[in-house]
Amino acid sequence: MSFADVLNQEVPKKILDGALRKDRLASTYLFCGEVGIGKWALALELAKAINCQSNENQVCDDCLSCRKIDKLIHPDVKMIFPVPSVKTPEETERFRKEKIKDPYAIVKFEKNVNIPVDQIRQMQKELDLKPFEAKRKVVIITEVENMHPASANSLLKTLEEPPPDSHLILTTTDINRLLPTVVSRCQQIRFGKIPSSLIEKRLKQNYRVPEKKASLYAKISNGSLGKAIELVQGEKENIRQDAMGLIKTALEEKTVEIIERIDELQNKWDRNSILEMFEFLISLFRDIYLTLETSCSQKLINHDIASELVKLSEKFKRQNKIEEALKAIDQIRMECKTRNVNLKLALLTLCFQLRDLSQNKPIYYNVRSGSIG
Numbered sequence: 001m002s003f004a005d006v007l008n009q010e011v012p013k014k015i016l017d018g019a020l021r022k023d024r025l026a027s028t029y030l031f032c033g034e035v036g037i038g039k040w041a042l043a044l045e046l047a048k049a050i051n052c053q054s055n056e057n058q059v060c061d062d063c064l065s066c067r068k069i070d071k072l073i074h075p076d077v078k079m080i081f082p083v084p085s086v087k088t089p090e091e092t093e094r095f096r097k098e099k100i101k102d103p104y105a106i107v108k109f110e111k112n113v114n115i116p117v118d119q120i121r122q123m124q125k126e127l128d129l130k131p132f133e134a135k136r137k138v139v140i141i142t143e144v145e146n147m148h149p150a151s152a153n154s155l156l157k158t159l160e161e162p163p164p165d166s167h168l169i170l171t172t173t174d175i176n177r178l179l180p181t182v183v184s185r186c187q188q189i190r191f192g193k194i195p196s197s198l199i200e201k202r203l204k205q206n207y208r209v210p211e212k213k214a215s216l217y218a219k220i221s222n223g224s225l226g227k228a229i230e231l232v233q234g235e236k237e238n239i240r241q242d243a244m245g246l247i248k249t250a251l252e253e254k255t256v257e258i259i260e261r262i263d264e265l266q267n268k269w270d271r272n273s274i275l276e277m278f279e280f281l282i283s284l285f286r287d288i289y290l291t292l293e294t295s296c297s298q299k300l301i302n303h304d305i306a307s308e309l310v311k312l313s314e315k316f317k318r319q320n321k322i323e324e325a326l327k328a329i330d331q332i333r334m335e336c337k338t339r340n341v342n343l344k345l346a347l348l349t350l351c352f353q354l355r356d357l358s359q360n361k362p363i364y365y366n367v368r369s370g371s372i373g
């Protein structure tokens with residue numbers, strides 16, 4: 001990414017760009033605005049611009065510094081974010097992974113998160129040291145409204161006497177919940193809502209959301225790209241669950257129930273969503289196959305439902321039938337993608353194929369000719 005990839009927010013970008021060029025960056029910024037509108041994304045780009053090794057005051061995205069910051073592993077760029085009171089390394093790692101994948105992701109933890117004072121004290125110790133490899137140290141503290149009062153008081157010391165060669169970027173969705181003494185020591189930058197036309201365009205380009213849905217989600221999300229992405233992901237999870245349900249129906253139910261289930265799916269989802277369901281079917285069957293090879297569920301794409309996948313793998317009497325099932329799904333998926341195949345017929349064919357393979361029978365349905373026999 002670069003400043004240009006941060007959607008909208010022309011005023012914040014202009015202020016920061018000007019300060020970078022004149023080498024007059026404030027020691028502490030406070031980015032204010034709603035969730036999912038690009039505060040984190042721009043904070044990260046600013047950290048990159050401050051330290052980019054190739055471009056003066058800009059982001060090359062290619063030098064070691066830019067790449068390390070993108071992966072959130074730069075020793076001089078520190079992230080502090082609210083965590084549940086009983087913090088686990090997995091949760092911290094989840095925040096990191098989701099933010100690397102998408103800087104607009106809204107990462108949620110269980111309730112009652114806060115920024116504990118030991119994190120602020122640790123940060124202060126680190127700021128006392130010279131940068132390891134960067135030109136200047138950068139600390140990004142998100143959702144500062146969730147700071148423990150002791151943390152806010154401790155942070156004040158740093159804001160009053162900012163350490164040299166370092167910048168703090170605080171972000172908040174609710175400036176009214178901050179101590180006035182904290183607010184007064186920062187340069188405030190206000191972020192606005194993103195116009196829905198820009199969100200719609202981004203959803204289509206970067207998240208491959210079809211036109212109608214992109215338009216709908218852009219409107220519902222009320223100016224927040226992060227919320228729009230949540231809607232897309234929520235729908236994806238629904239489709240994945242329906243794909244899983246379809247496999248179970250195919251392997252466990254009678255023909256009548258299979259037909260009913262497919263009618264339901266056809267009423268519920270449009271063509272693009274059903275095509276996406278095929279992608280999930282493939283990833284689920286890859287995992288079913290993998291459960292035969294490994295007992296480490298972390299290696300599975302769908303590791304959250306590993307035990308269900310193991311149960312399904314047991315329904316196949318022979319390993320090579322699972323391989324055949326994968327091929328069958330892939331073949332039907334390609335037929336549906338490249339030709340105007342009747343989707344109901346395609347799903348029916350697929351279910352009967354899966355059922356027969358699990359019973360160790362040969363398969364010979366052909367979705368293209370439209371014959372099920």
Ligand SMILES: [Zn+2]
Binds near residue numbers: 052054060062066
């Ligand atoms: Zn760079």
